[in-house]
Structures are given as structure tokens and as C-alpha cells.
Amino acid sequence: MIYLDNSATTKPYSAVLETYTKVASRYFANPSSLHAFGQKVRELHEEARKQIAQLLGVRSDELIFTSGGTESNNLALKGIAHRYKNRGRHLITTQVEHPSIKEVMGELEKEGFTVTYLPVDEQGVIRVSDFEHALREDTILVSVMHVNNEVGSIQPIQEISNRLSKHQAFFHVDNIQGMGMCELDLNGIDLLSVSAHKLHGLRGTGLLYKKKGIELHSEMLGGGQEGGIRSGTENTAGAVAFAKALRLVLTEKENKLKDVLAIRDYLLQELSQIEGIHVHSKKACMAPHILCLSARGHRGEVLVHALEQKEIFVSTTSACSSKAKLASSTLKAMGVSDEEATGAIRISLGYENTDAEAEQFIVAFREVLEKINEVVK
Template sequence: MIYFDNSATTKPYAAALETYTKVASHYFANPSSLHKFGQKVRELHEEARKQIATLMSARTEEIIFTSGGTESNNLAIKGIAHAYQNRGKHLITTQVEHPSVKNVMQELEQNGFSVTYLPVTETGQIRLEDLKKALRKDTILVSIMHVNNEVGAVQPIQEVADLLAETEMPLFHVDNVQGFAKMELDLVKIDAMSISGHKLHGLRGTGVLYKKNKLNLQPEMLGGGQELGLRSGTENTAGIVALAKAMRLSLEDFQKKVSNLTNLRDFLLAEISKLDGVTIHTDAASSAPQIICFSVKKQRGEVLVHALEEKEVFVSTTSACSSRAKLESSTLHAMKVPENQATGAIRLSLSYENTSYEAEQFIGILKDILQKINEVVK
């Protein structure tokens, strides 16, 4: 099997699974319970928070545990919008955000907020000039993803952070679900950042929202007041401890293996670009090292996905979150990719565990599939 769908989800590290099983089996008490057993679980929970804060160069009270990237994005954007609406009701994001940002923005528009959606270049990046023009006195939030989940385009997050740091408002939120442990990012001038556990070899149902100390949020989930009152519900301590382990291991992989990952991506890009009828939508010079998006002339993406699947090769049609339902404004449309190419796009997403042998095997399989498809078309 060749698994090139890591942006959809990753295989959990064996050590993360082992950690989860140990904690779930032996430390299963409710961390909010007053008895000694519950307090032992609370200690594990808070130690994981401390470890993650250290990994992120943050303070422990700035780490909020969530169920994943979608919840983190919802809590950050809605939480900021509602907490600061007395200072303005204008928000800025981009045309290429994940649905968990884009759909939240659309809901806020229905509730009286105004949203500016920044356009992108043909390689998927925003222009700082467009952001500067969009800023208003009543702008309270800018939310921009670090790495695009469909084509891998990297946004100029540091430049945006520097620009926004010149004034108290607006606040700056970054969806870093696809960028964590793949790209460097300095938190100093970022107010909130979302991370998902299952995108970095942790378990599903785990995530982090980094929230700068000064930042106020209106909670989305009310109840027992867990997670500093911002995310009520009995905590998933086993998943959170496993998340801390996965984050540490993924950052170690980043330090040791990111150059290998980049080389693997570049090899695939070079070989795929040689094939007849193929259009590459990922610009290597301005993209993350793990994502490749391309389309084949006169072919639909799902046809290629299923043809590869028959050879035990697993990829996706752009975003896994939208592959079953065509979205009105996808990243490719925002990049001015023609409709006939956008519908034929597929995404390869790599992990540090993928090998050059798998890449070579993939190219051979893809060549065979395209040759057979072209013969049928003729």
C-alpha cells in the first residue's frame, strides 16, 4: 500500500497509540473529580498542557484543548467576533480557507458581521497590498491559514503578523492545521492558532487552540467550565497526553527529515510534470513540502482516485473535507484554474514516513493508468 493522503489524516505514531492505551486503561478517572484518582488524571492532563506549551514556546494558560482543527477554528473566530463586537464587526479572511473558517465567516455575515475575502494569486498567495486596502477602523479580526490544504500554498504569515502588530486591533488568527511541524512559524505576533492532532500522527478527536494571554474569547460550549472556562466537557485526557507525544515526535521529524520530505515532493513534481496532459497546480517555490496538486486533461479527479485505489495507492480529490460535495468557491477556482481542470484535480499529501521507493512506484503506476485512460479516450 502507498498512502499519499496525509493531509486528510495521518497514521498515528506507535508511541502515541501506546501512550493513549496506557492512559485510557490505567488513568480513566474524570480529571474534574475531587478524589485522589481523579487528581492523578488531572496531573497528567496539566503535564501534557505544559509539555505542549514548551514545544510551542507558549505559556501553559495559553493552551486550550479541543477536539481538532474545526473546533479550534470555530472557537477562535466566533469567540473573537462575539467578544470584541463592541469594537467593530468587520472581519478579514481569504478566498482559499478551509470550510471550518469559510463557513463560520458566512454564518457571522448572517448575524450582522461584515467579511472581506481576500483574493489570491495564480499560485495561491494573498497580496499584502490587498490586505492593507481591506483594513478598516472597525476590523477586529484577520484569519488566514498558514498552509493551504488543497495545493500547499504558503501564506506570508510573518509579514501579515508584522503588519497587524503595528496597532492593537485587529487580532490575528492562523489556521496552522497543515503547517505545524512542516513549516517554521513564530508565535510572537499571532493572537490565536489552530492545530489538529490527527494531522500530525496523533489521534482523531484531539486538537489545540493557542490563545494569547491578553485575548478574550466568548466560549462556544457551555457546561462545567473545563479548559479555563472556554471549552466545557469532560476532557479527553488519554488523547491529550497522546497528542503531546505526537507533537514532540512530529517536531523531531521536522528537524531531522524535512529536507528529505522536500526532496521527495520535488521528485514527484518533476516526474509528474513530464506526463502528457498533466497540469501542476502546486508551485514548489511558494508551497509547503508535503502537498502536490495536479490535474489530468479530460479526466475527473474521482476517476483517477479510484483507478489508483485499485492499485492500493490512496490519494484524494483536493480537500478530503469537500471531496464528496463540490464547494462553490474552491482554492483552484480562486487561483483562476479553469473549471475543466479544477474538477480533474487530485492531491498527493506526504508524511515523513513516505519513502523514495514509494514515490518511484507511484510514478510507474500513474504512468500505466494514464496510458490506459488515454487509449480508451482515443
């Protein structure tokens, strides 16, 4: 099997699974229980938070464990909007965010907030000048993803945070596709979402970084866990496994990022020689691991299923859009035609992919295209 769908989810590292099983089976007490067994689990939970904080270079009391990226994004947006609505009711985001941002922004609009959706250029990147024009005195939140999940474009996070340094608006970054693959300076970022299953951790575990001093309206009421912001009995085994996954993936980043880049460049080079292929991801501003392309005249889902016959797994832009069989909204925002946007596929690499797999992919992809072209003739 050749797995090239790492942006949908990654294979959990076996060490992460072992950690999870060990903690879940041995240290199953509730960390809020007063007895010594509960307190041992509390220690493990807080140790996991501390380790993640060290890896990210933040304070441990700035981290909130959640159930994943979707929850972190919901909490950041609703938590800020509902807490600071008296300061202003204007929010800024982009046209190419994940549904866990877009849908929440839509809900907030229904509640009376005004949202500016920044357009992107043909590379899938917002223009800082558009952002500057959109920023208003009553803007309270700016939410921009670091790495786009469909085409891999990288947004100008540093420039935005520089512009916001003297503004009241909080800056939230969805870093779910970037963590473990792309550098990001957290200075100047107020809130950051991370998801464990995108970095060889487990589903059902996520994080929201929230800079000290910022308050969030709690969207999950109950026992007051996670500093009163996110109630619910803590998933300590998940938190410890998350810390392990993050440590391992950041080590991989140090040692193997160059290999991922080499595979990406090889794929770009080979794909550019195949007639009718249009690569939408632009090297100048793309993440190392995401490549989005269309094959003229072919539907993305046909290509995905044809490749699957050869045990090669890619996706049609994003897992979410493929389920709904919708044209990629990111590609449409980039000005790509409807036909190409519906026909796109996404190849997303991880640290476990090899040169040999990339070569096999190219051979298989050429065969698939030839076969489909014959059927179409």
C-alpha cells in the first residue's frame, strides 16, 4: 500500500499507540478524584501539558486539551466572539478556511457579527493589503490558517501578526496542517489550533493554545476542567500520547523534512511532464507535503478510485469536500474553473513516504491516465 493522504489523517506511530494503551490501562483513574490514584493521573496529565508547552515554547497554563482541531477552532472563534462582543462585532477570516472555521463564522454572522472573508490570489494566498483594508476599529478577531489543507498554500502569518501588534483584535491561527511540517513563530499569535491525528497522534485529541491573559467564553459547560474552559473528564491517555506524537514528529521534522521536500520536488518535476496535468500548488508558497493537481477532462473521484485499485491512496482535495462531492472551495477561490476544481486530487506526504513510493506513484498515475484516456476516446 502507498499512503499519500496524510493531510486527511496520519498513521499513528506505534510508540504513540503503546503509550496510549499503557496509560489508559494502568492509569485509568479520574484525574479529578482526590485519592492518590486520581492524583497520579492528574500528574501525568499535567506532565503531558508541560512537555507539549516546552516543545511549542509556550507556558503550560496556555494550553487547553480538546477533542481535536474542529473543537479547537470552534472554541477559539466562539470563545473570543462571545467573550469580547462588547468591544466590537467585526471578524476577519479568509475564503479558504476549513469548514470548522467557515461554518462557525456563518453561525456568528447569524448572531449579528459581521465577517470579512479575504479573497486569495491564484496561488491560494491572501494579500496583506486586503487584510489591511479589511481591518476596522471594531475588529475583535482575525482567524487565518497557516497551511491550506487543500492546496498547501502558506498564508502570511508573520505579516498579519505584525499589523495586529497595536490593534485590539486577537489573532487565531489554524495550524492543523502546518504543525510538524512548517516553521511558525508563535510570537504575535494569540490562539493556535492543533490536532493530534494530523501528526501521527490519535483521533479525538487536540489542543488550543491561548496566550496568557486572554479570556474565552466557555462553550462546554460542566465540571470546570481545563481551567474552566473545556469541561469534561480529561483524556489523560490521549494527552500523554499527544505529547509523545508531537515530540516524535518534531524530531522527524529535524531529520527528515529534506526528504519530504525532495519527494515533493520529484513529484512536481514528473507531473509537469505529463500532458494535461495542471498542478495548482505553487512552489513559491507551498507547504512541503501537499500537492494539488487536476488532470484535464477527468473527475477527481475517478482518479482516486483508479489509483485505489493499485493500492495507492490519495484524495479529492479534502476529506470533507470529497464526502460532499463538492468542487474544492479553495480552488474556486483561486480562480480555477469549475471543471478543474471538481477534477482535482490531493497528494499529501508524510515522513514515512519513500522515494520508491513516489516513483511507483508516478508509474501508476501514468498508467491510470492512459487507461482512462482510452476509455474516454
